[in-house]
Amino acid sequence: MKRSELSEFEFEEDGFKLRLSRQSSNPVAPIMQSVAPINPVATAPVASASAPAAKEVAEDPNVGIIKSPMVGTFYRAPSPDSANFTDVGNKVDADSIVCIIEAMKVMNEIQAEVKGTITEILVVDGDAIEFGQPLFKYKKA
């Protein structure tokens, strides 16, 4: 680049972009940048304001989060007299039902979709839940 007297060079193909630039006082520094979105890590980013827990997760690759796929009311058990679907320390697998989210009187049984052990329950029975809100923390199996 120095020899060619170029100060900037950009190359783009199939979503990959390479940009080289040389500023007069700085040494040449290649900057690589992917145009295509990076594959999300195990836990997708969550709006930080509503989910402080998500940050910790990003730091611990062995911990995951089960989030609400919908807006509604959270229940830990099928009825007030029955046992909870799951508790801290319980193992879950993909088909395990972890809770009910009620919306418009549809009792939606939420499947864990993951394999692991529940380590924390982030909401309280009867809470109004937003879309994407973290419900459970689990340790990956």
Next chain:
Amino acid sequence: MIKKLITQNQPVEVDPTEVAILKTLIESNAYVSGSALAKSIGISRTTIHTKMDQLKSAGFKINAISNRGYCLEKLPQNLLPQLLHTYGQALSKDFQLFFYPSVDSTNLEAERLFSNGAKTPFAVFTHKQTAGKGRLGRKWHSQANKNLYCSIMFSPNTPPEKLQSFTLWAGIEVCRSLKALIPSLDLKIKWPNDLYCNGKKVSGILTEAKIDSDRMHTIILGLGLNINSTQKSFPKEIQSIATSLRAETHQSYDMNALSIEIIQATVRAYNKCIESNDDESLSDAWDAFDYLRDRTISLTENGKKISGLALGINVYGALQLKANDGTIRSIHSGDVTLKR
């Protein structure tokens, strides 16, 4: 050796020949000769004779006159699987019907049928529920033989939001069917989907779905409709809040025909959601039956009691409540109480 004591509750098997005979007799609405019946169904006259005896013992009143043939004297109003299947021919071919003399809950039975391999869509009917359930494990009083207890199951495998207004549409479509049959009925829906007649509950719907983050796997709509119960036959504690079609109109109804109407109404609601058919707006359709609109209501949200004025629903079906401080809130679940 441990003996397996649990026996699976089996649905009643319905003889297709009996269904064919009933269909012919209902359609002709007159005497049909044994030979004509035998010929149209493709069986012997001896078999016709045997099947007639079976139908009589099942509860059908069939007149037989020599030289004229057979005639249905009066259609039974009780739920009878043979008649349910006869009317059920109006449904699409892949729709299955299961009938049980008694089950714990039709929603639970639907779940069991599905996990044992039954193909959706299907409906489960019973004379009697021993543990009929409502929202959050509440009991649904299920008097034997008089009222409808059924569950209709689908496996949509679509994003869950596609069916978010399904139960509201189901309430609307069931109301429309009942109004078409009984125009004098003062029928309203109390959000989200309890059906009321003159301020008393006539029907309740409890829907249960299995979902994960991107798909709704199955959905079961359970419906109780009080049809032929008398007001006096309800338990004391619900007499002042429950009613039936019979109590409202002083006549009784054919539960078999009504059952098929209910399935058709539910299927219409389901297809509307699955096909994303928005020819008609939910809130406009809702307005015709809204029991709460412009009334002062209260409900519990996040453990806190809130009250205000009901303003109808939004495009997603959430109840719009104008709170006493003037703010408008969207309610997604809860027990609404009317302030009188």
